[in-house]
Amino acid sequence: MNAAANQPALSQATLDFLAREHKLFINGAWIQSSGPETIDIINPSTEEVITKIQAGTRADIDKAVVAAQSALKGEWAALSSRQRGKVLLRFADLIDENLQTLAELEVLDNGQPLMIAQYTVAGFGADFVRYYAGWCDKIEGATIPVSPAEAPAGGSLTYTKREPIGVVGAIIPWNAPIAMAILKIAPSLAAGCTIILKPAELAPLTSMKLADIAKEAGVPDGVFNVVNGTGPEVGAALSEHMNIQKVSFTGSTGVGQTIAKAAAGSNLKKVTLELGGKSPVVVFPDANMEKVIPSICRAAFFLQGQNCMAGTRLLVHKDVADAVIEGVVAALAFWKVGDGFQPDTLIGPLISATQRDRVMSFIEAGKAEGARLVTGGNAVGEKGYFVEPTVFADCKPDMTIVQEEIFGPVLSVLTFDTYDLDEIAQLANDNVYGLSGSVWTQDISRAHKLVSMIDSGQVSINCHAAVDPAIPFGGNKMSGWGREFGKEGLEPFLKTKATTVVF
Ligand code: ADP
Secondary structure, three states, rough: OOOOOOOOOOHHHHHHHHOOOEEEEEOEEEEEOOOEEEEEEOOOOOOEEEEEEEEEHHHHHHHHHHHHHHHHHHHHHHHOOOHHHHHHHHHHHHHOHHHHHHHHHHHHHHHHHHHHHHOOOOOHHHHHHHHHHHOHHHHHEEEEEOOOOOOHHHOEEEEEEEOOOOEEEOOOOOOOHEEEEEHHHHHHHHHHHHHEEOOOOOOOOHHHEEEEHHHHHOOOOOOOOEEOOOOOHHHHHHHHOOOEEEEEEOOHHHHHHHHHHHHHHOOOOOOOOEOOOOEEEEEEEOOOOOHHHHHHHHHHHHHOOOOOOOOEEEEEEEEHHHHHHHHHHHHHOOOEEEOOOOOEEEEEEOOOOHHHHHHHHHHHHHHHHOOOEEEOOOOOOOOOOOEOOOEEEOOOOOHHHHOOOOOOOOEEEEEOOOOOOOHHHHHOOOOOEEOOOEEOOOOOHHHHHHHHHOOOOOOOOOOOOOOOOOOOOOOOOOOOOOOOOOOOHHHHHEEEEEEEEEE
16 A cells, blocks of 8 residues: 655645644634643544644533524625625635645545545535525525415415524534535525534544635625534534524434434424435346446445445345456455555545444454455554455345444445345345435336335435435435435525415
């Protein structure tokens, strides 16, 4: 694997950002945390501390809520919807202008390959914001053709208005930090809400840079706040807060359940949850092998497998199982493991030593439960949290590596020897999660029938996890509540007011 040494020179803007004191962004200014704690930010490729950030406290969340409540009524509310869209468009342009710095910070903080970080900043930073900017002046209510009892003789008009839901608490994970931040910020602002973002303590840097960019774009003070800190303190403070009207969370299922309980036990704030996944990739013998093999690799190993939509259960028909497994193993020879700044790296490090050890314990469970290790299976490198892309064949549905979300570069392969779609769907659905999935076949009837039988929020045909700002994304079963992206992704940030006028 590539050594972490000889990294390319970082841009001056990145160096300047890293060198400064990292405070909390509340009411349009970087302010001192009210607590003494700091968090070391570690480069997962080198294990070096790249900078420190101040950890906020419950008292800081209270300050941010006051700022966000007041911003909800001020200059922000006074903007016309079109002006709000223009602020978002400026925000998007400035994200593009800061692309290199944002991408470098993402690689340092999260470990992902630079090329992926650049692609994400453009596609899931700037373009995502532009997509939601376009919604600002298209948020419409309805007129309802009823005549209430109070107006038997005269006329009446009933209409609905869509209003911002209020102050949003956004809690995000570390696997794709800038995309996760933007997923929350863009629809919140498009809806006219104000937002307090709590980045993951393991990868907060791009969220903080976004605060500077938003300010420069003209987002009024208090509309977008960033409060770092640990999940159990600052995350819990957001989900329990009486003056926050909505929490939008992406992360693990266990924490999602804790947040839902906190919301229910406080002010019944609205909650959307984008949680875990263990998505099936179903391959029939007539699939286009030239397309399916690289796609299986991307589905399973993109972001080192640290992504909720990862296709980590490969269900392949027995007639082509050997050919598919051989093809995947051959393709993985080109998936170089290394520092994200090395140009040929396709697999960076896992986020932390804890995550690496967790993934390795799943690999050990796979071996112990009798799965056949076809390739990989090792942690590598003297420094950094690297794990080889790993493929297990001969898996059985009840194995730990087939049932649990590993959030690492591990693909479990099961075979089926039937064309009975009920049986295949049962295998595909034999998991608590239901986030993504794909079906690979040239038989379009079979494809559509099977898609309709798979209980996931997104099931693609002849591609995996087609992600676009306009395509709704979210999970069934224990993968979560609600949808993000697209028009549906705006809905949870709005509330409906119905008004009847009698005349
Ligand atoms: P992961 O296992 O991928 O780190 P988590 O679900 O643990 O995912 O973390 C996702 C986010 O949730 C992080 O920002 C983390 O700080 C936050 N978090 C962790 N525990 C809690 C909690 N009890 N309440 C609210 N947020 C939390």
